[in-house]
Every structure is written in structure tokens, then in C-alpha cells.
Amino acid sequence: MVRQPTRAGVRDAAAKIARILPPTPLYVVRLGGADVAFKAESLQPVGAFKIRGAWHRLTALDEATRAKGVVAFSSGNHAQGIAWAAKRLGMPATIVMPAxxxxxxxxxxxxxxxEIVTYDRATGNREQIAGSLAEARGATLVPSFDDPWVIEGQGSTGIEAAAQMQDAGLPPPARMVTPCGGGGLAAGLALALPEAAITVVEPAGWDDMRRSLEAGWIEPVGPNPPPTACDALQTQRVSALTFDVLSRRGAEGVAVSEAETAAAQRWAAEKLRLVIEPGGAVALAALLAGKVKPEPGMLVLLSGGNVDLAAYARAMAG
Structure with a gap:
């Protein structure tokens, strides 16, 4: 039987992470008559929330299993989270990463x-490559979102943010707006804060979670999706684990354009003094573009800040 992610697991993950990492900052901005909270996961040691799921997953392994190492596949943020956790635990780590x-x-x-093993994003299958490597080496395969421990670890973001909102005198989280690739962060948040509504945000043309939630079954990204600067959100198909959590919670989805995402990056730099990567800025983009309305108790995730400097300069120039 496949282990399911649980709220108890999220709380365990939050306790683990609180022992080794300080909370990431929470910024509060008045928008549309409401105080909106922005959680800056871009300021994690690896520049993204992925450190949470990686730490929860790898610390769940026994010593003998850790000695055999870990294999993951990622365009970069999950890769760095796994590498960071593996290094701290003394484990070898191999990452399958697009060229x-x-x-x-x-x-x-x-x-x-x-160690990095590269593949062609257009023609290669990262899951198959990583699976073969893990089998050959006897290592543990850790997907970036299709894993109950990873989902629970990402959900610790919500536990942490709720406590910060309370300390700031804000209402409890009533709606969470979060970037979504495979849905690990979104599903973790849904488990962490079961009373809050949740809106997932994806790049236009890559909004398979939105279409899946509307259809009631998993819809993969279609053929020839458009280019996007949101490399962290280029997931071809969400997982049953993340989809099931979000569909049971009645999550909603919206899509944002490349121009709206770049505008959000500029806003974050100007208003919050934060460097946010495209994939990390889509939730903010949905808010600024009017696709999500500000409301009391709103929590917006700024999920990553690992930018390509040349691309970031172009975004800042408008």
C-alpha cells in the first residue's frame, strides 16, 4: 500500500525543520483593502522551499539506506534541496538535470x-533515467513532488507561516495562493492548513493542475507547450498523490502569462527588495493581475529566488 501524506506528517516535518533552519521572513503589504502576507521561501539557504521536503525525506531513511545514496531529478531547486540535505547527512547524491x-x-x-547527470528536456525521460540510476546503485529515488514525505516537508511552510501571521496580529490563513509545478508545495499547504482555501498558479500552457482540478481527473500538459521562463514549473503531468489532496480540498487554479510573471518579479524587487525567479513569482503575478482578489488572511508564496542573471536583468528592464 502506498503511504499517504498526512497533516500529522506535516507537523512532524515542521518540528524537524524548526530545529535546523530559522523561519523565512513574512512580509505584509496592504493591497486592495486587505493585509496580504508574503512568505519569502526565496531566502532559504538553497534559495527555495525545496529544502524542506528534501530534509524530511532523507532524515526518514535509516543509516544503512543513507549510505547507499540518493538520486533525484530536477531543473534545479529540488536538486539543491536534495544536495544540501545529503551533504549535511553525509550521503552521496546524484541529480538528473536538464541540459x-x-x-x-x-x-x-x-x-x-x-553529481549531475544531464538529459535533453525535449527528448529525454528524467524519471526513467533517474529510476535506472537508482536501481543500478541501490540508491533511494526521491521525486520532486510524487512522494509523501516530500509533500509533508513542503507543507511545513504553512505551519510556519500561520504562526508568523498570528504573531503579526493577522487573521489566520483564509486563502493560500501558491506556485504549482507538480503540486508538492500546494498539496503540503492544503494538508497543513485544512481550513484555508487554496489557489494554485501555473504558467499559461503549463496549467495542467488547473485543468485537472476543473476536469476531476489528471490532465497532462498538451503537445508542444509554449516556452516559459518558469523552468521550475515545467511539469508534464501532476501526480495522483498531489492531485488527490488538492481535489479533495476543492482547490482552484489560475494561469498567468510571461508578461504578468515578469511584472511580478519587478514588483517584488521594488516593493519587497526581493529577487524572485519566474516560477517563484507566479502566485504574486496572479494577485497583481487581478486573477486572485486580495482578502483578509491571504497568504502568498514566493517560492524561489534562483535566477539566471541575464534573464533577470531582461525582466527588470521590462
Missing amino acids: DAPAAKRDGTLALGA
């Missing part, structure tokens, strides 16, 4: 001591 991954993410993963 066109941003240099900052590739270099960050290498700097943490992980």
Missing part, C-alpha cells in the same frame, strides 16, 4: 557536492 537548466541552479547543486 538547459539555469547555470545558477546547476552551479549551486555542484557546489553542494552532488
Whole structure:
């Protein structure tokens, strides 16, 4: 029987993470008559929330299993989270990464001591490559979202943010707006804060979670999806684990354009003094574009800040 992610697991993950990492900052901005809270996961040690799921997953392994290492596949943020956790635990880590991954993410993963195996995003199958490597080496395969421990770890973001909102005198989280690739963060948030509504945001043309939630079954990304700067959100198909959690919670989805995403990056730089990568800015983009309306108790996730400097400069220039 496949283990299911649980709220108890999210709380366990939050306790684990609180022992090794300080809370990421929470910014509050008045928008549309409501105080909106922005959770800056871009300021994690690896520049993204992925460190949470990686730590919860790898610390769940026994010593003998850790010694055999870990294999993951990622365009960069999950890669760095796994590499960071593996290094801290003394585990070998191998990451299957697309050849066109941003240099900052590739270099960050290498700097943490992980081995990188590249593939062609257009023609290769990262799951098959990673699965074969893990089987050959006897290592543990850790997907970026299709894993109950990873989902629980990402959900610790919500536990942390709710406590910060209470300390700031804000209402409890009533609606969470979050970037969504495979849905690991969104599903974790849904488990962490069961009383809050949830809106997932994806790049236009890559909004398979939105279409899946509307259809009631999993809809993959269609053929020839448009190019997007949101490399972290280029997931071809969500998983049953994440879809089931979000569909049971009645989650909604919206899509944002490339121009709306770049505008959100500029807003974050100007108003919050934060560097946010495209995939990390889509939830903010939905808010600024009027696709999600500000309301009391709104929590918006700024999920990552690992930018390609040249691309970021173009976004800042408008």
C-alpha cells in the first residue's frame, strides 16, 4: 500500500525543520483593502522551499539506506534541496538535470557536492533515467513532488507561516495562493492548513493542475507547450498523490502569462527588495493581475529566488 501524506506528517516535518533552519521572513503589504502576507521561501539557504521536503525525506531513511545514496531529478531547486540535505547527512547524491537548466541552479547543486547527470528536456525521460540510476546503485529515488514525505516537508511552510501571521496580529490563513509545478508545495499547504482555501498558479500552457482540478481527473500538459521562463514549473503531468489532496480540498487554479510573471518579479524587487525567479513569482503575478482578489488572511508564496542573471536583468528592464 502506498503511504499517504498526512497533516500529522506535516507537523512532524515542521518540528524537524524548526530545529535546523530559522523561519523565512513574512512580509505584509496592504493591497486592495486587505493585509496580504508574503512568505519569502526565496531566502532559504538553497534559495527555495525545496529544502524542506528534501530534509524530511532523507532524515526518514535509516543509516544503512543513507549510505547507499540518493538520486533525484530536477531543473534545479529540488536538486539543491536534495544536495544540501545529503551533504549535511553525509550521503552521496546524484541529480538528473536538464541540459538547459539555469547555470545558477546547476552551479549551486555542484557546489553542494552532488553529481549531475544531464538529459535533453525535449527528448529525454528524467524519471526513467533517474529510476535506472537508482536501481543500478541501490540508491533511494526521491521525486520532486510524487512522494509523501516530500509533500509533508513542503507543507511545513504553512505551519510556519500561520504562526508568523498570528504573531503579526493577522487573521489566520483564509486563502493560500501558491506556485504549482507538480503540486508538492500546494498539496503540503492544503494538508497543513485544512481550513484555508487554496489557489494554485501555473504558467499559461503549463496549467495542467488547473485543468485537472476543473476536469476531476489528471490532465497532462498538451503537445508542444509554449516556452516559459518558469523552468521550475515545467511539469508534464501532476501526480495522483498531489492531485488527490488538492481535489479533495476543492482547490482552484489560475494561469498567468510571461508578461504578468515578469511584472511580478519587478514588483517584488521594488516593493519587497526581493529577487524572485519566474516560477517563484507566479502566485504574486496572479494577485497583481487581478486573477486572485486580495482578502483578509491571504497568504502568498514566493517560492524561489534562483535566477539566471541575464534573464533577470531582461525582466527588470521590462
